[in-house]
Every structure is written in structure tokens, then in C-alpha cells.
Amino acid sequence: GRLLDDDAQARADAVYGLSFIPDPRSIEAMRNAASDRDEGVRRLTAQSLGRLGDETGLGVLLDLLGDPVPEVRVAAVDALGLFGARAVPVVLAAMPGLTLAEPAGLRLEAATRALGRVGDDRALEPLSATLRIGGTSARVAAAGALGDLGLSAGIPALRAALGDPAPEVRQAAFRSIVTIAGSAAREVIESYIATETDPGLKETARALLS
Secondary structure, three states, rough: OOOHHOOHHHHHHHHHHHHOOOOHHHHHHHHHHOOOHHHHHHHHHHHHHHHHHHHHHHHHHHHHHHOOOOHHHHHHHHHHHHHHHHHHHHHHHHHHHHHHHHHOOHHEEEEEEEEHHHHHHHHHHHHHHHHOOOOOOHHHHHHHHHHOOOOHHHHHHHHHHOOOOHHHHHHHHHHHHHHHHHHHHHHHHHHHHHHOOOOHHHHHHHHHHO
């Protein structure tokens, strides 16, 4: 009943209460709350699904990755991170369709961030693919996610992205290379600096080496 209340705070309180009741009916109620007109209720829904940790709620979180409000998308990414490896198959299954259907879409960008957060080597291939063919925001997210993932096997894709036409992608790529490789990245970054045409990016990259 309170999930249908005219008052957004009452609906939010109801969602919060459900987050402590591990029951299929809680997930179903949150499925409806995920499309609430109030962004605060939707954000709390994502957080509550993460708290419950029930895998039947993963599909709802995937939908919330495409929410128009950044804070809701961040909450959904954080919630997926709480599922860890259990979230990987669901997110991986969605990635090819997202990459093809909406290369510059919000859901692809957020799903990419989620894959970096859960820290599973199965994320390596889809993140590398997104870094090649996603929209600009998704490519930036993929470069950052490869750094979060922290696997040396992600470096070849990041090195290729040092030649990306978008400066923000190049910056995300060299930051992640340094994150993964540390001082061993010096030769790669120095080579990049020698060919980079953007003075600001050159300076940022040099600062990472100092």
C-alpha cells in the first residue's frame, strides 16, 4: 500500500523497509518501484536490491543502469558491485546487445563501469570490445573499468586506445595503464607522450610518471 502512496518519502520508506525482508514479494515490489516517478525512490530501490543480495533482482538493476538520473545509475553500479562474481553472467549477457543497440547509451556506459567494479576476469573481453566500438562515454568508462579490473591482460586494449580520436579516452587509457603496471608503464607512457599532440594530456601523463 505505501508503495502507492502519493508522498514520495512514504514510498521511499516502504522500499527501505523491504530491503530487510528477503522474500520474492520484496523483489516484485522493488521491480515496480524501479520505475517510480521520483528519482530518490529509484535510487533507494537500487541500494535496497544490493542490500538484499537476491539474484532475482539483478534484472531490475540492469534496467536501472539506464536511468536518466546519474545518481540512480551510480547506485545501480554500486549495488551490482555488492553481488560480485554473481552479477557477472547477467551483465555479460546484456553487453553484446547494448553495444550494438546503443553504443552511446547510458546503460552501456553504466554496465561497463559495473563490470570493472565486480573484478572478474570474464569482464576483460567485453570491456576491451566496448573500448574499441562503444560511444565516447562508453569508451572512457571501459578504459577506466579495465584499470579498476587491474589485469595485465587488459593493457594491449588500453595501449591501442592511446591512439583513440577522443582525448578523454586517451587520458583514461594512460591512467589505467599506470594503475595496472605502475612504474613498469614508464616506457609505454613516454612513447605515448612523444606522439601526443594535446599539450594538456602530455602534461598530465608526465605528472603520472613523476
